[in-house]
Every structure is written in C-alpha cells, then in structure tokens.
Amino acid sequence: MTEFGWRRFNFFDRSTVYDKEDPRQKFLGLKDVAVDCWCSSGGSVYLGETKGGVFQLTNQFGEYFWKAYQKSLASLHSADKYLFSIGEDDETVNTLLKIWDPERVEKNTPHVMRTIRMSPLNPASVSPACSIAVHSSLQAVVVGYADGTVLFYQGDVLHDKGLTSKWVRVRDASSIEGAVTGLAIATLPASKTVIFVITQKHVYSYVLENGKTVIAHKKHDANGATADCWTFDESTGQLIVASREMLFFYDADQCIDADSGEIGRCLQLGRGHEKLQLVANGQYLALLTKHHSLIQKEKDSEFMTMLSVYDIKGQYVGFSCSLPNLCRLFIAGNTMLILSHDGLLSELIEKNLATKLDILVKKNMFDVAVLIAKNSKDGVDYLKGIHAKYGDYLYGKGDYENAIHQYKETIGMLEPSYVMKRYLDSSKIKELCIYLECLHDAKKDNEHQTKILMNAYAKQGEKKKLIEFVNKITDGSRPSRMRDVFEILLKWNYLPEASLLATKFQMHEDALNVIIHHMHKYTMGVNYISRMPVESVIEMSGKYGRDLLLHAKEDLMIMLWEKIRENSDSKNNFMRLLDIFMGDMESSQAFLNHVLSQTNKEEIDKLIILILEYQMRTFETKEWTEESLREDIFKYINKNNEEDVLQMAQLFDCTPVIEHILMRCHKSKELMMYHQKKEDLDAIIRLCHNCSIEEKRHLWLDALTFIGKHATAKNEPVIIELLKEIESSELIHPLVVLELLAKNEHLTISSVKDFLITWLRKQQIIIEQDRTTIADNNKSMVELDSTVESLKFNPQIMQVTKCSACDTPLQLPTVHFLCKHAYHVHCFESYNTDGSDQCPACQTTYHSSRDEEISYHKFQKELAEATNGMELIAMYLQRGLFDEKKKWKKHEARKDPFNSTGRISTNANPFDDDEITTISRTMSTVSSNMAPSRQRSTTRRDEDSTNPFFSSDSGNKKNSYDESKNPFGEPSTNPFD
Known part of the structure; x- marks a missing residue:
C-alpha cells in the first residue's frame, strides 16, 4: 500500500489469542458468529448478530450470549453502563428500543430496564428503525429509520415517561437518500445540540436549540458511508467518515454557523479502494480496505482485505497487513481485535515507545521519531537524545544550518562543548551564534560561552545583535558576567556602550578608564566623578587626577573645591589628593590653601602630617624665612606628631625643622651630633646660644671638642663670642677650654687671650674674698671654743x-x-x-x-x-x-x-x-x-x-x-x- 505523504512503520504486532483455560488451544469462542453490529463499553465489547443474538466479550476474553430479539437486530449502542439496542421481535414492522443493564442478569439474560415501541412514533412510514445513538449523559437519544427519518428525544432516557411519545422529528423521510447508516449526538454550550446523520450517499448535520427546534442544518461534502465506515468521538465532538477516496473529519462546533462555508478537512487514506470498516482507538485509526488479490489460491480469493493503522497526529502508517476477505475489526478496552471468518481471533499489540523510537532512528526517520515522542506521555525523556542523533546525522550530511536547530533542542542533555567544537570554524560562526543564543536563553551558558558569543557577533560585524545581547544580559540576573562583557566591548572598540555598561553596574573605575583614557573626554570624566560619593571622589581623583589636571584643570579644581566645601570631615581627607599636584606648584598651593581655609581647627590636627609632608617635599624648591617657617611648618608641630615630623625632616633634609623639633624636645645632644655630622660650625654655635642652662655645659664641651678638630683661623670671631658666653656662665673650667682648643693647630693665641685675662682677674678677686672669709671664720671659732669650755668646766x-x-x-x-x-x-x-x-x-x-x-x-x-x-x-x-x-x-x-x-x-x-x-x-x-x-x-x-x-x-x-x-x-x- 502506498499513500502519498504517509510513511509506513511496523509499530504493532499481530498476535493470535489463545484460550485462557487451555493456553495451547486458539480461542474459538466466536466461531460461526456473523457480526452485523457492535459497540464497546468499558472493558467489554458487544457483538450483535442479524438474527437477534448478542455476544459479550470481556477484555479477559470471557464470553456471554443472550437472545436480545426474536427476529432481527439492527443496531447496538452503549452509554454509561447501559446497552441500547434496536430490533424486531416478530414478522411485522414493530421496532423495539430496549435498554439493558448488563450488570444485572436475570435467568441468564441481562435485565431490560425499558422497552419503547418505535414504529408508532413514526406513523407516516412503515419502515423499521435501523440506527440509534445515545449521549453518554443519558439525557438525549436519536433514532434513524430505513426511510431516512430521524427522531430525537431530550430528557431522562431511563425514567422519563415522555420517551414513549414525545419525540422531535429532526429529518423527514427521503426515498432517494435511503436508510440512515449512522447517528451521533454532540452537546454544545448555550443549550445547543448537533446531530450528525449519515446515509449511504451524504452526511448531514442538524443544530437543535433546547432540544426541540431545528435552527440550522447542512449537507457536507462527504459521499456518505456504510454503518461500519464511520466513527465518532464524543469527547472532542469529531466525526470521521470514510468514503472511497478520502477520510473526512467534521467538528460539531463548526456546524453551528450554517454560513461558514466548507466545514471539516479530509485525508487521502486508502485512496482508490473500497472501505470495509473504520475503527478509532485513541490517536489511532484502523482502516479495513478491499484489494484485488494478485495470487489466487482458491476461487473465492479474488479479493483480499488490507488492515492499516494510522496515527492521525503523526501522519504515518503504524501497521499494515493483509487479512482474509471476510473479517471484522472491533475494540475491547484499549485493544484492537480482529475476527476472521473462520472464528480465529487476533489482537494488535502496540510496541513500547523505546522500541518504536529505535526503529525510526535506525531508519534515519528522526522527524517522525520527534513527532511520536512529543505526542507520547513519556516521550519527553527521549526527545533530547533523538535531537542529538538527528543533529549528528544532518551534520554528517553537511546540512549545518538544520543540524544546529537540532542541537538547540539538546541543551541540558548534550555537553555544549561537543557542539561548539564542531562550529568553531569561521564558516560556521553564524550557526554557532544561533546555538549560543539558545544556550543563553536557557540560562545554561557560562562566562566562557558568553565571551565566545559576543566575540562572534563582533567578528561578524553584527553590532545590533551585540548591543541587543548586552541589553538582554544587563536586564537579567547575572551581573557577575559584566566584567567579561565590558572587556569585550572595549576590545572591539565599542567605547560608548562599554562606558554605559560600566556606569549601569557601578564599575566606576572601568567607566572612567574608558571616558578618560580611550574616549579622551576629560570634562565628562570630571562630571562623572562629581556625582560619586565623597570617598569615591577622592579615590578616583587620585587615580585619574593627573590626566584631568593636564586637560581639564579648571573643571577639576572647581569640582574638588565644591566637594571640600561640602565635606570637610576627616573621613573624606582630601589631602590625599596632594600627589596629583606634584610638579604643579601653582595648583598645589591653591589647592592646599583652599583645603586649609575650609577646614576647622579640630580637623586641621588630622591634616597636619600630610601638610607637613607636602611642605617638606617642596622644601628645597622654595625660599624659606623665619616667618614662613613659623607659619607654614613650626605651628603645626606638637607633641603628638613631632616624632613623625622629625623622621620626615630627616628624610627630606630639612635642617630648620630638625633644629626646631630637637630643641623643643630638649634633645640638644642629638642636634649637636647632627650639626657635627654636617660640619656646620655656625649652627653649632647657634645651638650653644639657644640651649637651656642645664644643657649648656655639655653642649659647650661638644662644641669645643668639634672646634678643636675642625675649626680654622677664619672661625676665630665665632670662637671668641662662644668663649665670652662660657666665661659669663663659669660652667666650664678655663683649663678644660684651653686643653680642648689646644688640639687645633690652626687657631692662634689671640682667640683665647681675652678669655684667659678675664679669668685670671676673677680668680684674684676670689682669692682676696676667701682670705677675708677665713679670718672671719677663725674669729667665730674662737668665740665658740670659749662657750664650749665654759659649759664643760663652769x-x-x-x-x-x-x-x-x-x-x-x-x-x-x-x-x-x-x-x-x-x-x-x-x-x-x-x-x-x-x-x-x-x-x-x-x-x-x-x-x-x-x-x-x-x-x-x-x-x-x-x-x-x-x-x-x-x-x-x-x-x-x-x-x-x-x-x-x-x-x-x-x-x-x-x-x-x-x-x-x-x-x-x-x-x-x-x-x-x-x-x-x-x-x-x-x-x-x-x-x-x-x-x-x-x-x-x-x-x-x-x-x-x-x-x-x-x-x-x-x-x-x-x-x-x-x-x-x-x-x-x-x-x-x-x-x-
């Protein structure tokens, strides 16, 4: 069998049913049964014979038979747990509608709940009823007659008394159309009911309102069907009718509007062959068609029957086999059963999903495998594997574009690096981008893959896609990747976008780096810094201040002055910015003066160290006077910082500062050593003049020792002044002075002449005073001796x-x-x-x-x-x-x-x-x-x-x-x- 647009796969196994009591014997319980009509209910199937007998076959192949009618049985229908039948009990035309309860058996026969005579309901005709349909709610029933008449009743089918008399005529008799071969009821919202009527020539739909009035009807394009060549699904309201060329599909809700034009769709299934039977089971349609036999073993084998099982959703043939000409197909539960004319019963067993998918993959039918997996309950577990194999198949064929669409579906199962390695070639970069986009949308990508995608966009010149991707990332919840995104934008010279990205995610240093060093927009950089918190202003100004000072000096200074005026506390210490002014004395002095003018007295103490360091760094480049030293340096030195300032002064060789600190700390000895190391005699003499009384003797001895080693004749005036001060204090013996100065061979006697003469004169005066004192003391001692003697002896x-x-x-x-x-x-x-x-x-x-x-x-x-x-x-x-x-x-x-x-x-x-x-x-x-x-x-x-x-x-x-x-x-x- 070849059908256009349909592919054939063997998804079912035909298996002979064996007797449950004797598994070695085939099941022959339905041998010689001429099935004329049938219906399914739950796990059972009811088979009706023309002569009035009914066979009940359970899904466990249990049998039960009773005589429903004495003369003939025309139609069977099941609703809920009840069975409805149409037939004749005598030779006259006296059609009976019987309602059976199969669960209630009396005298080996199911209980008949109601019997309604149908012939009196259609007095205008003597034709018997031949077809019946009952809604599963048991609230509507429709009956068709051999002359084409259709009667409808809406109400409680089991208990309403009106069921015996109050029927609505839906369709009148038509000798041209013939007997009604099929009926179906579909209930719709707004109290509307659609009744499908099938004859051997046409298919009709009738719309009733409130179950009483026909408000619309339509003849459809199907050519009609026999009683076995149609099926109806009440849950979906879909009617399927098989004609010789086509299968027609009609939906009940489309029949409400009579002016909607053509209704339904059709498929070419079994085209050109006579349809014998159509059975629906879930998503499958089983179709029996009549074919000419090429091999004739017997006289009656000129024709043969072909069974085909179609998957309507997947549009493929799941099973196809040839059968004897005389056979019936019916459903028991979810199992499709085939009854041959010799009574042999077979069942079609669907293969499991894994087996079906394996068959399709081996045949490279990946599209069908995907379709089956999507339509199956457990197919999701197999989808990604099918797509992976499909992608490999297409990639091997050189179809890279379609292959990448299959690889997209494997995200979450297949390792991304497996796909990426295949598409790293520059000729496949477009497909790589497609895969990486899907990877990102599924949030399964990592930083490395994000970099690859962005670089691929940039390499292709896809600026628009690149920017859209960046915007998509920035709107997401993974800001940790912004560093990589920023670096890629910078690498490909997308400077405005890079700066905007850095600004949005508060990557201030990166944003300023782009604005100042790459875009060279210095004023913009100053404005950017001015909007930041104070601590960040200080930090960023320290990093980029030198460039801004060169190219946007005025803007930078104004910005800093405003920030200093707003924030003068010690946390926001703008004195840390002094380094950016190195080499620009004018700007540095202006900045320093402004800082000091805007800082209160308490905060100045916290700025002193930085101020002094700056002053001493520029000490040698500026002329300093005593007044400027006092105003700019000395007044900032206190007990808390004098050690640190002394170290800085020694580092930058600031002699006046060193002298000042050592003097105020009473460390004249250290200062003397400092001057001696520098061989600065003038400073030594000045130190001796300015030191305290307690320190003079030791400092003078050190000074005299230094003079004895290093002084020259030109230093004599300074030496004479020093000796005058030593002479007035009388702290050092003149002989010691002479001994220390005598070691210098460059000095002459003139430098100590006046000092010696003055000392000798003073000594002469002291000698005379001592002689007078001795005489007075001797006189006092004589008087005391006299007193003592009197006390002792008188x-x-x-x-x-x-x-x-x-x-x-x-x-x-x-x-x-x-x-x-x-x-x-x-x-x-x-x-x-x-x-x-x-x-x-x-x-x-x-x-x-x-x-x-x-x-x-x-x-x-x-x-x-x-x-x-x-x-x-x-x-x-x-x-x-x-x-x-x-x-x-x-x-x-x-x-x-x-x-x-x-x-x-x-x-x-x-x-x-x-x-x-x-x-x-x-x-x-x-x-x-x-x-x-x-x-x-x-x-x-x-x-x-x-x-x-x-x-x-x-x-x-x-x-x-x-x-x-x-x-x-x-x-x-x-x-x-």
Whole structure:
C-alpha cells in the first residue's frame, strides 16, 4: 500500500489469542458468529448478530450470549453502563428500543430496564428503525429509520415517561437518500445540540436549540458511508467518515454557523479502494480496505482485505497487513481485535515507545521519531537524545544550518562543548551564534560561552545583535558576567556602550578608564566623578587626577573645591589628593590653601602630617624665612606628631625643622651630633646660644671638642663670642677650654687671650674674698671654743620647776638638760623611745626645722638649677646635712607629744643612709667641675657633733660620724687642683 505523504512503520504486532483455560488451544469462542453490529463499553465489547443474538466479550476474553430479539437486530449502542439496542421481535414492522443493564442478569439474560415501541412514533412510514445513538449523559437519544427519518428525544432516557411519545422529528423521510447508516449526538454550550446523520450517499448535520427546534442544518461534502465506515468521538465532538477516496473529519462546533462555508478537512487514506470498516482507538485509526488479490489460491480469493493503522497526529502508517476477505475489526478496552471468518481471533499489540523510537532512528526517520515522542506521555525523556542523533546525522550530511536547530533542542542533555567544537570554524560562526543564543536563553551558558558569543557577533560585524545581547544580559540576573562583557566591548572598540555598561553596574573605575583614557573626554570624566560619593571622589581623583589636571584643570579644581566645601570631615581627607599636584606648584598651593581655609581647627590636627609632608617635599624648591617657617611648618608641630615630623625632616633634609623639633624636645645632644655630622660650625654655635642652662655645659664641651678638630683661623670671631658666653656662665673650667682648643693647630693665641685675662682677674678677686672669709671664720671659732669650755668646766644653775612633757611640778627623780628643759624620769623614758640621751623637745624641734630646710627633693632641684654647685653644697653642709649616723637612721614615726610651743613632734629625717649616699655621689660629681676658688671657700663643719647641752656623761662620748660617707673625704678628681 502506498499513500502519498504517509510513511509506513511496523509499530504493532499481530498476535493470535489463545484460550485462557487451555493456553495451547486458539480461542474459538466466536466461531460461526456473523457480526452485523457492535459497540464497546468499558472493558467489554458487544457483538450483535442479524438474527437477534448478542455476544459479550470481556477484555479477559470471557464470553456471554443472550437472545436480545426474536427476529432481527439492527443496531447496538452503549452509554454509561447501559446497552441500547434496536430490533424486531416478530414478522411485522414493530421496532423495539430496549435498554439493558448488563450488570444485572436475570435467568441468564441481562435485565431490560425499558422497552419503547418505535414504529408508532413514526406513523407516516412503515419502515423499521435501523440506527440509534445515545449521549453518554443519558439525557438525549436519536433514532434513524430505513426511510431516512430521524427522531430525537431530550430528557431522562431511563425514567422519563415522555420517551414513549414525545419525540422531535429532526429529518423527514427521503426515498432517494435511503436508510440512515449512522447517528451521533454532540452537546454544545448555550443549550445547543448537533446531530450528525449519515446515509449511504451524504452526511448531514442538524443544530437543535433546547432540544426541540431545528435552527440550522447542512449537507457536507462527504459521499456518505456504510454503518461500519464511520466513527465518532464524543469527547472532542469529531466525526470521521470514510468514503472511497478520502477520510473526512467534521467538528460539531463548526456546524453551528450554517454560513461558514466548507466545514471539516479530509485525508487521502486508502485512496482508490473500497472501505470495509473504520475503527478509532485513541490517536489511532484502523482502516479495513478491499484489494484485488494478485495470487489466487482458491476461487473465492479474488479479493483480499488490507488492515492499516494510522496515527492521525503523526501522519504515518503504524501497521499494515493483509487479512482474509471476510473479517471484522472491533475494540475491547484499549485493544484492537480482529475476527476472521473462520472464528480465529487476533489482537494488535502496540510496541513500547523505546522500541518504536529505535526503529525510526535506525531508519534515519528522526522527524517522525520527534513527532511520536512529543505526542507520547513519556516521550519527553527521549526527545533530547533523538535531537542529538538527528543533529549528528544532518551534520554528517553537511546540512549545518538544520543540524544546529537540532542541537538547540539538546541543551541540558548534550555537553555544549561537543557542539561548539564542531562550529568553531569561521564558516560556521553564524550557526554557532544561533546555538549560543539558545544556550543563553536557557540560562545554561557560562562566562566562557558568553565571551565566545559576543566575540562572534563582533567578528561578524553584527553590532545590533551585540548591543541587543548586552541589553538582554544587563536586564537579567547575572551581573557577575559584566566584567567579561565590558572587556569585550572595549576590545572591539565599542567605547560608548562599554562606558554605559560600566556606569549601569557601578564599575566606576572601568567607566572612567574608558571616558578618560580611550574616549579622551576629560570634562565628562570630571562630571562623572562629581556625582560619586565623597570617598569615591577622592579615590578616583587620585587615580585619574593627573590626566584631568593636564586637560581639564579648571573643571577639576572647581569640582574638588565644591566637594571640600561640602565635606570637610576627616573621613573624606582630601589631602590625599596632594600627589596629583606634584610638579604643579601653582595648583598645589591653591589647592592646599583652599583645603586649609575650609577646614576647622579640630580637623586641621588630622591634616597636619600630610601638610607637613607636602611642605617638606617642596622644601628645597622654595625660599624659606623665619616667618614662613613659623607659619607654614613650626605651628603645626606638637607633641603628638613631632616624632613623625622629625623622621620626615630627616628624610627630606630639612635642617630648620630638625633644629626646631630637637630643641623643643630638649634633645640638644642629638642636634649637636647632627650639626657635627654636617660640619656646620655656625649652627653649632647657634645651638650653644639657644640651649637651656642645664644643657649648656655639655653642649659647650661638644662644641669645643668639634672646634678643636675642625675649626680654622677664619672661625676665630665665632670662637671668641662662644668663649665670652662660657666665661659669663663659669660652667666650664678655663683649663678644660684651653686643653680642648689646644688640639687645633690652626687657631692662634689671640682667640683665647681675652678669655684667659678675664679669668685670671676673677680668680684674684676670689682669692682676696676667701682670705677675708677665713679670718672671719677663725674669729667665730674662737668665740665658740670659749662657750664650749665654759659649759664643760663652769657650774650651771638649773631653775626649771615644771616638767616640759606633762607641765606639772617636778618631783624627784628628775632629768635636767643644759637647754633649760627638765623632765620627770618616767616622762623622759616615755618619750625617749630611741634610747637617745638628748633632750626630746630640742631633738624634735631641731630635726623638724632642719628637715624642712634640707628636704631631699628641694636639695636636688636647687642643685640642678644652681650655676655654682659647690657653693650650694657648702650651704647645706653648714645646715648639718651630714650629721651623726645615729641621728639620721631610719626609724618609725613617733607621735608628737608636744605642741607648737616646744612639745615633741614626729618628723622623719628624709636623708637616710641611702639618700645620703646618693646625695654624696651627686655632690662629688658636681664639685669636680667647680672652680677651685669656690671649693676653698666652703667652711667645714665642726668635727665634734656631740650635743654640748647634755648634762650627763654624754660629753665623754666620742663623735660617731661615719667619715666614709662624707663625699668630700675622697681625693679630689679635679684636674686643675
């Protein structure tokens, strides 16, 4: 069988049905059954004989037979679970409509629910009813007669009493058309019903409103059909009619409008052959056609029957085979059964989807395979694999364009690199773009594939597609790829698009790079920066500021000034932009002045380091005066930043700044070393003039040492000035000065002549003063010796009557002191806790006043500030700094039993043994540097420190002063003694 536009595949297997009770025997339960009509209901099929018998065959091939009519059976129809039949019980024309309930069997016969006589309903004719159709809702039934009459009833078919009398005549009798061979009912919205009427010559459709009035009818172009050559699908409302040449398809909803012209469509199936039977099963149509037999084995085998199964959706022949001339085709459940004239029953078993697809792929029928897979429930799982093989097939044939359309369908299953490798050739770049576009639309692409697609667009010159693709990407949800997109646009010189893309995704640095370095639109770059946050303004200005300063200087400065005026806090430190002004002193100075003018005092402290760094970077290129140094540098230096500023000053060799910091930090020694390293004698002398008193001696010694090594005759005026200052301070012995200067062979005696003469004159004056002092001291000592002798050898009168401790009259035993104090013995012992033999009142008062005068801290402070240390030490020696050890040892604080009039008070001596040792060491060091004349002028303390006023035998005790603690007992270390 060859059909135009249809392809044939063996998708069904014909299998003989065997007896379930004896699987070795073929099923012959329907042998000798002459099937005249049939219908299916659920899993059963009802086969009607002309003589009135009905066979029920289940899908498990169980049989059941009953006699429905006594004379003849014309038509069967099933609706819901009920069976409807039309037939005759006697010889007269008395057609009966019977409604059977097959599930209710009585006396081996299904229960008859209703019987309606149809002949009285059509009194104008004596023709019997020959066809019936019932709607599945059991609310409508239509009956056709042999003379062409059609009656319709709408209502409850099972229970309405009107079913016996109230029918609507849809079609009148027509002797030309002949008997009605087929009926179908389709219900539509708006209470409309369409009734299809089939005769052997024509096909009609009638539209009824409310089931009572025919409002339209139409004769269709089909030539009519026999009772077995049509089929109707109530669920879709489609009627299929088989004529000799064509199969016609009509839809019920198209029949409502009578003026719509031609209705339906047709297919050339079994063209040129007589149609014997048409059966529909799902998407398949089984068609029996009559053919001439080429091989005649018997006399009756001149003709043969061809069975063809068509897939209407796929337009292919799924099965085709030849059968005996006499056979019937019917449906049981979802199985198509073939009944031969000899009673042999066969079934058509559809092959599984995988097998069918494998058959098609092996035959390279990929388009049919795709169609079958799409129309199948589980076909989606096979589609991508079919498309992949189809693509490979077309690619092998050189059909790259169609192949790529197949590869598009494999996205998600086939690895994209497999396809891309095949289309990387420049001649196939167009097809590659198509595939990559689909890959992107499916969101299965990666960054590498995006790059390839964009480069392919650019290489083809497809700017429009490239921009559309970029816009599609930017509207999507994958901004991480914007970097690659930007680089490709920049690579192919799509500068405006690249800048817009970078701007949209806030890739500010990239946008400015394009605008400034590639497009050279500097004013646009300044405007772009001005719209950014302050921190970004500073960052971007730092990166691109030098280019903008060269080409858009005025715009840049205005923009920066506005931002500085709006934001002056430390977070937005515009001083970081100073680097962009390097080499442009005018602009840098203007910028710096503007920053300072717009910054408050608190914020200036945070800018100081940057300001000072900038000033020192340009230190050598500018002439600095004392005033400018103070205004531009010195006033910004404070304790918090002086270390950092000093390091910068040393880095940039800013001598005035170094001097200023070291002087304010009292680091004259470091400054002296710095000047000596630079051999700057003038700076050294200036340092000696400006240093503090505490630093002068050490700095002068360093200066004299440097002069002794490096000075020349031309430096004599400076040296003379230095010696005058040394002379006035008397901190350095002249012999030391002479010894240091004598090492320089370039200096002459004239440089120290005046210094030596002045010193000798002063020494002469000091000698005369010392002689006078010695004479006065000798006279005082003679007077003191006389007093002591009187106390030792002359009697003393004691007239004190009250105790100096308790202020009560004295009672023996008592203790009397030469200082005019007296005590009860028990009072004396009570307050004399340290075992001393001295007067408690005098001892406390003496130590209290002396402690106040010779406080350790006071002594240290005065010694540090004194210009003549030896004179200060001599004064403290006169006050008894180095008294007996027993009077200066540490002891616990005592309670003060005396009031301010002479009572004992508690006051610890601050100069204990350790302190005296410390003081002695300090005095020894200082005294070695003093002039000998001052040392000789110091009076010595009387060696006998014993209290001369103690009346007991204390006068016989020897002095216990420890001479080893006297700092002046050691040999003098003064080299000029």
